[in-house]
Amino acid sequence: MGYFELIIACIFVNNILLAQFLGNCPFMGTSKKMETAVGMAMAVIFVLVLAGTITWVIYTFILVKFGLIYLRTIAFIVVIASLVQFVEMFLKKSIPALYAGLGIFLPLITTNCAVMGVCVLNIDKEFTFMQSLTASFFYAVGFGLALILFAGIRERTLLARVPKPLQDTSIALITAGMISLAFFAFQGMV
Amino acid sequence: MAKTIVQEFTKGLWQELPPFRLVLGLCPVLGVTTTMENGLGMGIATTFVLFGSNLLVSLLKNIIPQKVRIACFIIIIASFVTIVELLMQAYAYPLYLKLGVFIPLIVVNCIVLGRAEAFAYKNGLSHSMADGLGIGIGFTLSLGALGAVREILGAGSVTVWGDMSYNMASAFPSFQPFSFMVQAPGAFICLGLMLCLINVIGD
Numbered sequence: 001m002g003y004f005e006l007i008i009a010c011i012f013v014n015n016i017l018l019a020q021f022l023g024n025c026p027f028m029g030t031s032k033k034m035e036t037a038v039g040m041a042m043a044v045i046f047v048l049v050l051a052g053t054i055t056w057v058i059y060t061f062i063l064v065k066f067g068l069i070y071l072r073t074i075a076f077i078v079v080i081a082s083l084v085q086f087v088e089m090f091l092k093k094s095i096p097a098l099y100a101g102l103g104i105f106l107p108l109i110t111t112n113c114a115v116m117g118v119c120v121l122n123i124d125k126e127f128t129f130m131q132s133l134t135a136s137f138f139y140a141v142g143f144g145l146a147l148i149l150f151a152g153i154r155e156r157t158l159l160a161r162v163p164k165p166l167q168d169t170s171i172a173l174i175t176a177g178m179i180s181l182a183f184f185a186f187q188g189m190v
Numbered sequence: 191m192a193k194t195i196v197q198e199f200t201k202g203l204w205q206e207l208p209p210f211r212l213v214l215g216l217c218p219v220l221g222v223t224t225t226m227e228n229g230l231g232m233g234i235a236t237t238f239v240l241f242g243s244n245l246l247v248s249l250l251k252n253i254i255p256q257k258v259r260i261a262c263f264i265i266i267i268a269s270f271v272t273i274v275e276l277l278m279q280a281y282a283y284p285l286y287l288k289l290g291v292f293i294p295l296i297v298v299n300c301i302v303l304g305r306a307e308a309f310a311y312k313n314g315l316s317h318s319m320a321d322g323l324g325i326g327i328g329f330t331l332s333l334g335a336l337g338a339v340r341e342i343l344g345a346g347s348v349t350v351w352g353d354m355s356y357n358m359a360s361a362f363p364s365f366q367p368f369s370f371m372v373q374a375p376g377a378f379i380c381l382g383l384m385l386c387l388i389n390v391i392g393d
Binding site for chain 2: 018019020021022023024025027028070071072073074076077078081110111112113115116117120121124164165166169170171172173174176177178180181183184
C-alpha cells in the first residue's frame with residue numbers, strides 16, 4: 001500500500017471515530033463546544049503521533065526480541081499513561097501557552113481508546129516504522145476532522161427544538177450516525 | 191451511603207445501567223454489537239475485568255497512595271485484561287478474532303476505571319464485588335440487547351445459542367433485512383434510539 005492510499009484510508013475510509021468506533025467517549029464528551037473540540041483534537045494529534053511511534057519501537061525492539069508479546073496490553077498502557085504525564089510536565093515548563101490551551105484534555109487522553117487503539121492497530125497490521133508514523137498522524141487528523149465537524153453541528157442542535165426523550169446524548173448519537181453515513185460514501189475508495 | 195449489598199448489585203441493572211444511564215464506554219458498545227453473540231461475549235469479558243479490578247482495588251485501597259492511584263488502577267486493570275486475552279485465545283479463539291482490537295481496549299474502557307475510582311477505592315470488599323458484578327451484568331445485557339436488535343434488523347435473523355436461531359422471515363415473510371443496521375452508521379442511530387426509549391421508560 002502506497003503512502004497516499006494509506007493517508008486517504010486513515011483520514012476518510014477507516015476514520016477512527018466514525019468507521020472504527022474508537023475514541024467515542026471524548027467524541028461525545030468534548031463536542032458540545034467548538035473550543036473544547038479544537039483543544040481535544042490538537043491534544044490527540046500531539047499525543048497520538050508520539051504514542052504511535054514509541055509503542056512501535058518498544059514492541060519491535062523489546063517485546064518481540066525478548067519474547068514478551070503477551071505483555072503488549074500492559075506495556076502499551078503504561079507507555080501511554082507515562083507519556084501523557086511527561087508531555088504534560090514538559091509543556092507546563094517550556095510552552096505554557098500551549099499547555100493552557102490543551103489544559104484539561106491532556107490527562108483525559110490516557111483513557112482515550114483512539115490512542116491505544118491506533119497503537120494496537122499499527123502492530124496488528126504489521127506496519128513498518130514510517131507507515132506507523134504516517135498512520136498515527138493521519139488517524140489523529142481524521143479524529144480531529146470528525147470531532148470538529150460534529151461539534152459544529154452539535155452547537156446548532158442545541159438551538160433546535162428536540163423532543164424531550166431525544167435530548168442531549170440521544171440526538172447527538174443520531175447526528176453522529178448521519179455523519180457516519182456520509183463518511184460511509186468513502187468506503188471502497190482504497 | 192448505607193446501601194445493602196443487594197442494592198449495590200441491582201443498581202447496575204437499572205438505576206446506573208451502563209451505557210444508557212452512565213454514558214461511558216461507548217466504543218465497544220458501538221464497535222462489537224453487530225451480532226448478539228459478539229455483544230454478549232464482549233460483555234462477559236468486561237464483567238470479568240470489572241469484577242476482578244473492583245475486588246483487587248478494594249482489597250488494596252489502604253496500600254495504594256492517593257497520588258498514584260490512577261496509575262495503580264490502570265496496572266491492575268491491564269493485568270486482568272491480559273488474563274482475559276490469554277483465556278480467550280485458549281478457549282474462545284473464534285470470538286477473540288471477531289472482537290479483535292476491542293479486547294485489549296477494555297483497559298481504556300471508562301466504565302472499568304470509573305468504577306475503580308468512584309466506587310471500589312472508597313468502599314468495602316463485598317460492596318465492591320457486588321457493584322462490579324451488577325454493573326458488569328447490566329453492561330452485558332445492554333450489549334446483548336443492542337446486538338440482538340441490530341442483528342435482527344440488519345441480517346434478518348438472530349443466533350440465540352449454537353444452532354438455535356430466530357428468523358424474521360418466518361414471522362414476516364415480506365421482511366427485507368437492511369444491512370445499514372449492521373454497519374457503522376446503524377450503530378450510532380440504533381444506540382441513539384435505544385437511549386431515547388430508555389429515557390421514555392425512565393420518565
